[in-house]
Amino acid sequence: MSTVSIRTLRAARMLAVLAAIPVTATLASAQAALPPAKDLIAKWAKETNADAWKGHKSSRMKAAFDLPAMGMSANMEIVNVFPNLMASKIDIPGMGEMRQGFDGAVAWTTNPMQGPSILSGPSLESAKEDNDPSNYSRVSAAITASETMEKTTLGGAECYKVKHTWKSGKNSFDCFSVADGMITWSQSKSATPMGEVETTTTFAGYKEWGGIKRATTTTIDQMGQQIIITVQGYEWDNVDPKELELPAEIKALTEKK
Secondary structure, rough: OOOEEEEEHHHHHHHHHHHHHHHHHHHHHHHOOOOOOOHHHHHHHHHHHHHHHOOOOEEEEEEEEEEHOOOEEEEEEEEEEEOOOOOEEEEEEEEEEEEEEEEEOOOOEEEOOEEEOOOOOHHHHHHHHHHOHHHOOOOOOOOEEEEEEEEEEEEEEEEEEEEEEEOOOOEEEEEEOOOOOOOEEEEEEEOOOOEEEEEEEEEEEEEEEEEEEEEEEEEEEEEEEEEEEEEEEEEEOOHHHHHHHHOOOHHHHEEEE
16 A cells, blocks of 8 residues: 555544544533433422322322223223322223222222233232322332433423333333423333333323322323323312222132132
8 A cells, every 4th residue: 555545544534533522522511411310300399299199198180081093081080098009990981980999909900891800910010119109209219210311302392301210120211391390201111911011101281289280181102092181180188998999899809819
């Protein structure tokens, strides 16, 4: 190879190195500019007053439940007795009630199409995790690490995407709005009787209900179906614990088991 060719190659390599420096610096600068996840979470928890549930014994949420693809609308109600008991029902016209619950030990579901069933294994563990109200704040012992990944646009809003690592081993993602710090988009995988299911959720129209700020509209995309839940109201401390007792058909299954 001629001297001229060697010098040309050396010059080309040097130019490549020099060209890479500002790119690397820019990437590092962009990464450094991302707000720490702990700061985003702290702002979220403060703005939503996420721990206010600790001042209550129970809550009742009433909402409209819509499946646009099926042209189906229903009334929905979820009751909680803190810290971790839950029962919900969706009254579908012409079909009947879809119900599920968790009494601290037994997670169950029943509906007109499949009948009653008791959850076990990963589905039971997922129910325990989902019904811990401290997880709403993202300041929870169940989350072992949180990291800001990027600034992006998801759920129609510019936001900071944060990855959470859970004690259970799962990962989930939230996007905290650049404008006001609210979570506008979330994604996670959950264990269900049908296997692991990925769920993407968008949140809009935050409003304060009895001291806790919640989204009035929650849109869930799961298994090719879209569900829209529109909150109509929250009530506090008016739940009778009997409302969370196991239904007779579930009791029968637990006794048989």
